[in-house]
Amino acid sequence: MKVVRILVCIMLLLFPFLSAHSQNISWYEVAPGVWKGLVGTPETYDLLKAAGAIPNLDGLAKLGKAEFPLPQQLIAASLNDGKTQLRIPLLKGEQLYGFGLNFQTVHQRGKILELHVDHYGGKDNGRTHAPTPFYISSNGYGVFINSARYIKVWAGTGVRKDSENFPVPKDRNTDKTWSSRPYADAVEILVPAAGVEIYVFAGPKPLDAIKRYNLFNGGGYLPPRWGLGFTQRVMTRSTVADVEKEVATFAEKGYPLDFVGLEPGWQSKAYPGTFTWDNNRFPNPQRFVSDMLNKGIRLNLWLNPYVSPDAPFYKEILPLTSSHTVWLGAIPDLTLAKARGIFFSQLQQDQVAIGISGYKIDEVDGYDHYLWPDVATFPSGLSAEQMRQTYGLLMQRYSADLFKKRNQRTFGLVRASNGGGTSFPYVLYNDYYNHEDFITALINSGFAGVLWTPEVRASKTGEEWLRRFQSNVFSPMAMINAWSSGTKPWSYPEVEKQVKTFALLRMQMMPYWYTEFAKYHFEGTPPFRAMNLEAGFNQEPKKEMSGTINLEENPYAEAISKEIKDQYMAGEYLLVAPMFAGQLTRKVVLPKGRWYDFYNGAFVGDGEVLIVNPGLDKIPVYVKDGGIIPMMPPMLHAPKVGEKADLEFRYYGEKMGTYRLYDDDGETFNYEKGQYSWREIKVQRTATGIKGTISAPEKNKPNTIGKITWTLMTK
Template identity: 45%
Template sequence: MNTNNWQLSAPGVWRLTIREPKAITPLSWMEVSPKEEALQQMPQVKPPFDWDSIQLEEAGESLILSFPLDRTEKLYGTGLQLLRMNQRGRNRYLRVNSDPKQDTGETHAPVPFYVSDLGYGVWVDTSRIVTIYCGSTLKQEDTHSEAIRDRNTDRGWIATPVASRVEIRIPAEGAHVYLFGGPTLADVVSRYNLFGGGGVLPPKWGLGFWHRVPTMYNEQQVLEEAEQFRLHDVPCDVIGLEPGWHSHSYPVTYEWEKSRFPKPGQFVEKLAQKGFRVNLWEHPFVSPNSEMYADLQPLSGSHTVWGGLAPDYSLTEAASLYKKQHEEQHVDIGVSGYKLDECDGSELTNNSWMFPGHAKFPSGLDGEQMRQMYGLMFQKMTADLFRSKNRRTYGLVRASNAAASTMPYVLYSDLYDHKQFIRALCNSSFSGLLWTPEVRRARNAEDWVRRMQTVCFSPLAMLNAWGDGTKPWSFPEVEEVVRHYIKLRMRLLPYLYTAFAKYREQGIPPFQAMPFVMSPSEIAAAEAKLVEAEQQMLNTTDAAYGKKKVREWDDQFMVGDALLIAPLVEGETEREVLLPVGIWYGLETGERYTGGCIVRVQAGLERIPVFVKSGAVIPMMPSLPHVPASGTQVPLELVHFGTEPGEGLLYDDDGETFNYEDGTCSWRKLTVTQHADGQYAGELTGNSEEWTSYRGVTWRFSQTRLA
């Protein structure tokens, strides 16, 4: 079988077509085009492999595509993995699953794209389930007996002698496979994102604080709860409505329940006047009580869910019905976006919460394909709808897949492990995804604060009180700390928004795991400096032969290029932090650190450890009750850290429309220089004529901590 028929598809991107892939894939569905210009500007790169080293062989109906693997190579990505960062040694069974409690690869967003720390990436573009054996398999001919250890006597025994290949199970119908060059891991991911159309730029209000009210709340309750945010001096931009806003749920009508929301338009308007946007929860399965039911019935799958239809939105007619209803009843009265729930059920764990894999859809898609694509379908339909109004949206979705980086949606999960939620934030950066470690209930004030601190440094800062009715002030003893970080998030809006603009234009994720900013050798060098020897864990019954703990640095991440966040979870008062080379300051402590090593930091409940790079210039604004409307100008504060000269960027536009695509936006450079007399000077250059939201600039130089 000829595997060498790789074609250059875009700069640094090669494509192999295996058999005859079906037309509908994430790439075809999303209708995105590579950002050719930005790809052109990336480093020239050669293919990372000898083409001959790539093998394709038949295995029953399927095909196995395999790539060589270096001894110490690490593999990241494969979507929203909650349970580990380095996927080396694992089988990743990339099926959508709303309840990914075991480390099988299944997840809300099972993206069949992985990136190597050696600087290349592989993506299988298909609507079917892909299994990637990330060096977890070993063929006879690659098994060298000298590498085999005896578990009886060898404490260093590991289950797999080091595997020499990644094996990928390609669906029987074939697929397009893409290979992305680097040279660095960060370059690979940027290429992947740019190939999928670049990253999303959310509306500015989307980066404010979000609050979801309990189920079955009525209009009056929502308005009162919103008012409480203003009274408590806690910024809030978005109020999310949960089940109960529409007349029937599970299955769903998409229609307002008049007993609870008699005048939806006025309700949305009342909230708008107070600076709140409304986000509506929904799910895919259509109730017989929906006005659309009869029209959707012949356009739906063979199986129902909770008795509701599973429409085939790959059909234009079905999509049009959905969009028209949503346009008239939600978007046109001012609703800002959606929370797209329940589109990620798995046959394995969800049972009747999803149609089966053998369900048949009128378009010819089957249940497996529809499940893998459903999250993308809803993202695309709703995003298109808002775009047709020249309004940006930002919302939540529980299922995604590849080629989704342009989508204004943030993933979330019903799993609620804080450490997993932080890891998901790290991991989403490898796969063109955004993730919110949303806060719900808390075990106690400590848990509450730690979760709130984390979420304020994430793509979507949200309290989801749907089931428990918590508020930011639910734990009075720590209310001030929570308020502080929600306000800090708003102060950082200009910085955060700029990071997203880089995502859009250059494909650089606004939130990044550590391998984006440290090479394998830099990480190894930093770890080598750690004085404490690695511990050998031995639990005789659970793991009688002992296990070596490997630190993955999956609990800290970059926000933009200047801030490093190292959250703590309940029970912790200190932690290790992997600091990249250079001088860093504790953003709020002013403590000075020399990077390129692992530092141990303490932080009481009042602090989340945030580090700022020396020389960084961070654009900030005042903390307001909500993000100001387009056209409102606010003061700009430019904060320079450390003693070195430095620079930063400031992106701006109207924050609400797509007018930036026509150039109604501005990129400005923030430059700090030091004069001979030791004094610093700041310069703001670039064209602000196109757009600015700021009036008055205050420079602060050589800071060691945020005032």
């Protein structure tokens, strides 16, 4: 390290133009394993301030202390042309993950990106719904840039002539090892501001750094139980009668349903919106909402925040809006308390107060020709760029407050988020509809501190419909978004039986999903995450598990040299490998350790590359050795507050299994006052089967567990 310091000093002497602009970085440990670095004069408005993120200090303390994971003296900063340049060292063996919600790639080293809130346009270039300026290194640390600006990133692409790791130039004419992309030893970042906050999160493992990042942003959101049930969004101009018929048909056919989404037609006018009910389609909203709640159905309302001249508060809010419009609607400056008061009071009085359970917040992302231009002005004085980067955060934050004040949890949809938004009750979605890319986005969501749903809308064939539906069940929000198509779960008769089986499976698995989201909240562990975060993933295989393809013909090296972007971990124990339309077989890469078939408990392999042919009835899902999956009966609605559900604990494998099952009332924020419990589950094999135990319920704590049964899946 002493040699490195000497080299740095020599570089500065050789290149005095660097020292003229270089900046000291002042580092402060702000939580265990979390450091903040200050460069120049950071702007007063940033991502964390926009989100109002409050660190979960208890959770961070439980992760324990750690050493600063990088050589601080090699993290460099400089100010040039009113912009901040950052340079963070990068070793040859490192891979990078993150930089927002990407759809086509998991490995980010070698990318050049501009992190810019936008509707995803089919290319991983930084323009996306959640361009979170946070990245993870395979060496076990994370870096977050707390700026509400369009941030440019060169993720190991630029080679400085003064680099101590400068590669040896090669002759392309004679040397076959010549590369058009030589090794670069840094991540370089350009922030268009005269200062910035930079945060570093220690590991020691990549997943530990992600946990620290999530907890620093408040921890993941814990949805109400009904939010993890099944969702149907109805067609745009649906009426009371249409919704009532749809709800009744779900019940008659025995399909689960917990909340229904109403699209723009619930408003008297939309694009821009009035935020008031349409009297023809919904003549008595309060009665309608009450009737739905009595049937166990919550209602979720679509909106975008652009105010029609026909809105009842238009004149009052107009002075507090931008110079430009969106679809000719006024854009409230949500950084102003007065503007928020006017806008959200309408939502509170007209919707939340009568029992509406949540929102779908649309069009806060882009494209550029939809949203305001960068030359727009806002009465707060914030730039159009800063508003673009944070408008999704602001809408999430202040709409969530409406429900928090009522001690009522919500769960909804949003089109844009960013750093700081981990604790918000929203799942991202978009209009891009590539199934394979949806799964890659689900994987990348775990690096970005957001949630993503590979929603189902419509399909060309029954096979495609089933494949989309199956993977949707293993995601944060199981949803059909039929706003345009009117599609139902049973719309493809040839696969209706399988679709219903998976819809009910979603409900059966609710205790598992609910516990995994509790871990997201209390411990920072993403409920859906990449394979490289799973222990034992990069091992050598024992053999290729296929009757027709051997290791020599299909080497494991080929499987792992390319990024794994079509399989993922779901919770503590499950590995999910979706099938896509037209696929008869697929490759599944198992981490080291014994794995078992989710459906029948059979042993499938230990570190192998599987070639599987599951048929149409299921997609490959595997459980690690000792896995315990809590299941409940396939109810058509999530359990109500105080309602007990019988639980079946399914055990897989050979070694002793342990699991911590979370419990609370399922709907309120009383868990923040200590009204929750973790029940310790243990299972071990015996000569005749298994022996399972569960810790006693805690006195004066919620207990929603009814009768308990134990099932040995691996015979």
